[in-house]
Amino acid sequence: MTGRFDLRLLYSREDIAAVVRALAKRIAADYAGKDLLVVGVLKGAVIFLADLIRELTIPVEIDFIGLSSYGDGVTSCGEVEVTAFPAAPIEGRHVLVVEDIVDTGLCLDALLKFLAARSPASVRVCALMVKPARHRVGVEIAYAGFAIPDKFVVGYGLDFAQRYRHLPQIYTLEEAPVEGQLASND
Numbered sequence: 001m002t003g004r005f006d007l008r009l010l011y012s013r014e015d016i017a018a019v020v021r022a023l024a025k026r027i028a029a030d031y032a033g034k035d036l037l038v039v040g041v042l043k044g045a046v047i048f049l050a051d052l053i054r055e056l057t058i059p060v061e062i063d064f065i066g067l068s069s070y071g072d073g074v075t076s077c078g079e080v081e082v083t084a085f086p087a088a089p090i091e092g093r094h095v096l097v098v099e100d101i102v103d104t105g106l107c108l109d110a111l112l113k114f115l116a117a118r119s120p121a122s123v124r125v126c127a128l129m130v131k132p133a134r135h136r137v138g139v140e141i142a143y144a145g146f147a148i149p150d151k152f153v154v155g156y157g158l159d160f161a162q163r164y165r166h167l168p169q170i171y172t173l174e175e176a177p178v179e180g181q182l183a184s185n186d
């Protein structure tokens with residue numbers, strides 16, 4: 001992507017809150033009475049995780065994992081590397097991975113392999129957004145929020161070149177029309 005961008009609202013605060021509440025309700029029911037470790041994927045999932053755990057009615061431990069991924073661009077991670085390791089023990093725990101968005105699934109696939117090698121009792125994934133049209137590897141998302149079109153999205157933790165994470169709503173990043181071509185659509 002080059003040039004200028006416009007932000008177009010995709011999901012409002014209310015849309016997001018409703019989906020977060022619904023996901024939290026299912027998670028709380030499924031993990032009631034279990035020792036649950038919630039692992040957020042840095043940095044995009046931080047805001048989602050913060051809202052999600054406050055809607056959970058069960059106690060949880062939280063931790064984070066960092067993956068090398070997009071850098072400043074918009075294409076998917078090819079080679080995936082763990083850049084920040086969770087401090088919490090994984091072995092024998094029920095682990096819930098919290099992701100902002102699953103695009104091709106390559107990042108998640110690498111993350112699931114990393115976790116599986118540490119012998120958890122179980123691993124499931126909760127993703128606020130999934131882009132079904134772009135999935136390239138078969139990763140199961142037990143708790144999926146919004147299924148979105150193949151668009152680049154920002155806000156609510158998600159960035160473009162580290163910008164827009166602070167926005168409380170979710171927007172698609174649209175290429176701004178080039179001046180002089182505005183009236184030449186038809």
Ligand code: XMP
Binds near residue numbers: 101106159
């Ligand atoms: P893959 O392709 O491995 O990518 O599923 C997952 C990671 O890529 C980032 N990603 C995005 N970030 N807007 C963003 O701000 C997007 O539309 C988008 N699509 C993918 C994100 O970090 C995710 O964890």
Ligand code: MG
Binds near residue numbers: 041043100101
């Ligand atoms: Mg991410």
